[in-house]
Amino acid sequence: MIQKVRLSVRSSIKDGMCWAAMFGLAENYAVPFAINLGASSFVIGVLRSLPVFISSIVQIFTELFVYYFNSCKKVVFWSVFLQAFSLLFASISAFIPTKYAVWFFLLFMISYSSFGALSSAPWFTLMGEYLPSNSRGRFFGFRNRLIAISFFSAGFIASVFLNYYGKNIMAFSIIFLCAAIFRFASAHYITFMYESHKKFHIPKTFSGLFLPFSFKEENKQFRAIFMAIFLLLSSTYIAAPYFSIYILKDLKFDYVRYLILSSIGQFLIWFLAKNWGEILDRRGSLFVLKYAFILIPVVSLLWLLNRNFYYLLAVEIFSGIAWGAYAVGSTTIVYEYIEPSLRTRYNSLLIFFTSSAQFFGSLIGGILYDYLEQFYSHPFIFILGISTLGRFLALYRFKNIQDK
Numbered sequence: 001m002i003q004k005v006r007l008s009v010r011s012s013i014k015d016g017m018c019w020a021a022m023f024g025l026a027e028n029y030a031v032p033f034a035i036n037l038g039a040s041s042f043v044i045g046v047l048r049s050l051p052v053f054i055s056s057i058v059q060i061f062t063e064l065f066v067y068y069f070n071s072c073k074k075v076v077f078w079s080v081f082l083q084a085f086s087l088l089f090a091s092i093s094a095f096i097p098t099k100y101a102v103w104f105f106l107l108f109m110i111s112y113s114s115f116g117a118l119s120s121a122p123w124f125t126l127m128g129e130y131l132p133s134n135s136r137g138r139f140f141g142f143r144n145r146l147i148a149i150s151f152f153s154a155g156f157i158a159s160v161f162l163n164y165y166g167k168n169i170m171a172f173s174i175i176f177l178c179a180a181i182f183r184f185a186s187a188h189y190i191t192f193m194y195e196s197h198k199k200f201h202i203p204k205t206f207s208g209l210f211l212p213f214s215f216k217e218e219n220k221q222f223r224a225i226f227m228a229i230f231l232l233l234s235s236t237y238i239a240a241p242y243f244s245i246y247i248l249k250d251l252k253f254d255y256v257r258y259l260i261l262s263s264i265g266q267f268l269i270w271f272l273a274k275n276w277g278e279i280l281d282r283r284g285s286l287f288v289l290k291y292a293f294i295l296i297p298v299v300s301l302l303w304l305l306n307r308n309f310y311y312l313l314a315v316e317i318f319s320g321i322a323w324g325a326y327a328v329g330s331t332t333i334v335y336e337y338i339e340p341s342l343r344t345r346y347n348s349l350l351i352f353f354t355s356s357a358q359f360f361g362s363l364i365g366g367i368l369y370d371y372l373e374q375f376y377s378h379p380f381i382f383i384l385g386i387s388t389l390g391r392f393l394a395l396y397r398f399k400n401i402q403d404k
Contacts, residue, residue: 045366048241051113056355091176141274148270159259235390237361268320295322
């Protein structure tokens with residue numbers, strides 16, 4: 001039993017590093033790939049919003065899949081395996097006739113996002129059974145540091161590759177093919193994860209398709225927490241899909257500088273997770289989340305003040321610190337407050353709210369971007385200002401939440 005758990009923990013680290021390499025390729029270069037396929041600003045908004053909207057709908061059924069198959073591990077494995085196939089098909093968009101290529105790519109990015117979302121909640125449920133409560137923060141922090149190195153390495157190599165071959169659409173096809181291979185490797189490592197035959201972590205009942213709208217009596221403060229998270233993320237994603245356009249088209253940075261600005265924050269989110277995790281183990285999830293809600297509005301405010309590359313790099317370093325607190329706090333809060341049999345339900349709820357926030361924020365941002373583009377040469381700045389206001393409103397909502 002102990003040996004199986006140790007193997008599972010080691011496998012989760014290898015799975016995470018493969019996932020991070022995939023993420024560093026697929027997420028960083030989805031928008032540039034779409035741009036090179038001929039996508040308009042509106043289509044970019046759809047690319048960044050529709051897949052996550054479908055993913056949020058998928059979350060409604062996650063608990064049903066786990067309940068039906070009586071296994072978190074099976075749901076995680078097949079979701080990851082099919083996500084890898086989605087990337088494989090997305091990579092061949094370069095071979096599709098120009099008229100249909102963007103929509104073909106969008107279809108498989110929806111599939112990629114949906115299967116990724118389906119795997120998340122049961123994966124977190126499994127991991128919760130391997131780790132004692134007083135060391136979860138440190139473990140996820142250590143794992144996230146390795147993830148950060150893998151993520152940044154894959155993205156950096158791809159940026160150098162694109163600087164040489166980026167004018168050839170086949171370069172993007174190769175990057176997505178590599179992302180698929182890394183995800184297939186993840187599926188391999190998931191097969192080594194242990195799942196208790198006692199099934200105490202499996203939902204006792206399926207709560208229904210309208211689960212995301214029902215908190216019942218199970219720790220009602222989660223309503224306030226999730227609503228604040230929804231407001232924070234929807235405000236963030238009003239601007240988030242258009243950072244790539246702003247950096248590449250408005251600021252005219254090359255792919256290396258684009259990679260650095262789009263990745264350094266994410267790299268630090270994971271690399272500093274160990275530090276935030278140690279604080280979390282001592283003070284709890286809500287304490288760490290409060291720092292996130294205070295710092296995140298400042299990030300977008302700073303982006304408004306200057307266009308210099310080195311200044312923006314410093315802002316993104318600060319962003320990594322701020323969002324690192326959010327990542328650690330939101331990852332562990334369900335473990336801290338919810339019993340094992342309900343964790344898949346509440347992890348699904350959290351992912352539903354974050355995915356819905358990303359969709360609605362991106363949709364609003366897309367509408368605003370297309371409208372403002374008619375009047376201003378740099379509409380992104382106006383959209384970022386609206387995003388900043390929304391983040392401060394989220395801070396106002398969150399500051400009154402009390403620990404149990």
